[in-house]
Amino acid sequence: MTARFKDLALDATDHQALADWWCRAMGYVRRDSLTGDTRPDDWPVPIVDPDGNGPLIWLNPVPERKTVKNRMHLDVFGDPAELAELGATLIRTRDADIDWEVMADPEGNEFCVFTPR
Missing domain, CATH: 3.30.720 (Signal recognition particle alu RNA binding heterodimer, srp9/1)
Incomplete structure (x- = not known):
C-alpha cells in the first residue's frame, strides 16, 4: 500500500x-x-x-483568500435551502446534466449537495 x-x-x-x-x-x-x-x-x-x-x-x-475553483471538494447529503439559510451560496442547481446542487461555504469552498435517498 x-x-x-x-x-x-x-x-x-x-x-x-x-x-x-x-x-x-x-x-x-x-x-x-x-x-x-x-x-x-x-x-x-x-x-x-x-x-x-x-x-x-x-x-x-x-x-490568502480562495481565488479559483477547488480541485477537490466535499459531497454531502442535505437540504440546499437549509444550507443557504446557514450562509452557503448556491452556485449551480441540479439540471439535465447533474443530479445535485453545487454550493459554496461562507469562504467560497465549493461542495456538492445530494438529496438523501
Whole structure:
C-alpha cells in the first residue's frame, strides 16, 4: 500500500468561524470539546462527527483568500435551502446534466449537495 485515507483538510482565512459553520451544517463538533484538549486560536481546528461515522476534518488557517475553483471538494447529503439559510451560496442547481446542487461555504469552498435517498 502506498497511501491510505486519513483526514480531510479545508483552508480558511477565518478557520475558527468556518469550523463553527461546518459544525452547524453537518452536525459535527470540535474534537477538543470531546477530548478536553485546548489549542491556541491560531492552530488548525479539528472537527468530528460525534457519532464517529464521518471523517475528521481540519480547518487550517491560511492568509490568502480562495481565488479559483477547488480541485477537490466535499459531497454531502442535505437540504440546499437549509444550507443557504446557514450562509452557503448556491452556485449551480441540479439540471439535465447533474443530479445535485453545487454550493459554496461562507469562504467560497465549493461542495456538492445530494438529496438523501
